[in-house]
Amino acid sequence: MKIPILQLKNILLASIQVDLTDEDALEFQSDVLRKAAETDAAGIIIDITALDVVDSFMARILNETATMAQLLGAEVVISGMQPAVALTLVEMGRELTHVKTALNLDQGLEKLNNCIAAKNGIVTPREGNRRDND
Amino acid sequence: MTKKTMEIKNQRDVIAARQAIREMANNLGLGLADQTRLATAISELTRNVIQYAGEGTCIISDESDQTTLRIRAVIEDHGPGIPDVDQALADGFSTGNGLGAGLPGARRLVQDFNLESKPGHTKVTIEMIRRKW
Numbered sequence: 001m002k003i004p005i006l007q008l009k010n011i012l013l014a015s016i017q018v019d020l021t022d023e024d025a026l027e028f029q030s031d032v033l034r035k036a037a038e039t040d041a042a043g044i045i046i047d048i049t050a051l052d053v054v055d056s057f058m059a060r061i062l063n064e065t066a067t068m069a070q071l072l073g074a075e076v077v078i079s080g081m082q083p084a085v086a087l088t089l090v091e092m093g094r095e096l097t098h099v100k101t102a103l104n105l106d107q108g109l110e111k112l113n114n115c116i117a118a119k120n121g122i123v124t125p126r127e128g129n130r131r132d133n134d
Numbered sequence: 135m136t137k138k139t140m141e142i143k144n145q146r147d148v149i150a151a152r153q154a155i156r157e158m159a160n161n162l163g164l165g166l167a168d169q170t171r172l173a174t175a176i177s178e179l180t181r182n183v184i185q186y187a188g189e190g191t192c193i194i195s196d197e198s199d200q201t202t203l204r205i206r207a208v209i210e211d212h213g214p215g216i217p218d219v220d221q222a223l224a225d226g227f228s229t230g231n232g233l234g235a236g237l238p239g240a241r242r243l244v245q246d247f248n249l250e251s252k253p254g255h256t257k258v259t260i261e262m263i264r265r266k267w
């Protein structure tokens with residue numbers, strides 16, 4: 001099960017649409033990191049709206065992916081986590097500690113862009129278009 | 135009373151097991167939060183079966199009566215067993231390269247959790263219990 005990773009300017013976008021086996025999750029992790037390095041991406045959004053279970057393994061993969069992406073210079077935002085999934089993770093004591101989260105893809109993109117701009121020392125416009133940085 | 139027995143031999147079976155318990159929970163009227171707790175607990179426990187014992191079984195059943203809604207899952211394997219159960223249930227203990235979060239995490243998601251293990255046999259029983267009204 002290959003998860004497509006799309007590139008929008010300096011951002012990578014992946015949407016996980018099906019339940020992943022552990023192997024799928026590991027493959028996705030290495031794909032995303034490889035692509036981040038290849039494209040010199042400034043940010044990555046992983047949308048998990050369709051995931052109805054995020055167990056300790058998946059949580060670890062997401063955390064690790066974010067940490068490693070940061071080492072490659074890319075910020076990561078996880079968008080669309082279902083409320084019941086978030087609740088379960090907190091109850092298990094497994095919050096996504098290293099990852100920024102957003103309610104949906106739209107807010108995720110905004111958060112990511114703000115965060116990339118802040119990192120590059122650009123003052124973000126309060127609303128409307130954001131600038132590309134280079 | 136409905137009951138379902140599932141072989142746990144690979145990753146696909148882990149996904150099937152958590153979908154099955156979610157469906158049972160949904161049919162019995164449990165909400166999304168409880169469905170997700172159960173599915174996540176099953177995911178942790180059946181993954182352990184694959185990881186440490188190679189294969190096993192997962193039996194889910196509806197044990198409800200007039201006053202109480204009760205879903206039980208029994209996850210069993212004939213692998214090496216767990217030498218020190220208390221240690222295995224502690225946060226952060228792992229002989230794999232995991233975070234040691236599976237057993238203690240699953241335990242926090244359900245009302246009843248019982249782990250018995252000896253060499254050649256490990257059995258985890260969990261129950262979600264909700265009062266009917």
Ligand SMILES: Nc1ncnc2c1ncn2[C@@H]1O[C@H](COP(=O)(O)OP(=O)(O)OP(=O)(O)O)[C@@H](O)[C@H]1O
Nearest residue numbers: 182186215222228229230232233234235236237256
């Ligand atoms: N079915 C089993 N048979 C044998 N040993 C087990 C079994 N389940 C768990 N264990 C032992 O208990 C330890 C703790 O299990 P737990 O699921 O909490 O953490 P983990 O699997 O090591 O890591 P994580 O689940 O966080 O990825 C395991 O490392 C393993 O030594």
Ligand SMILES: [Mg+2]
Nearest residue numbers: 182232236237
């Ligand atoms: Mg485990």
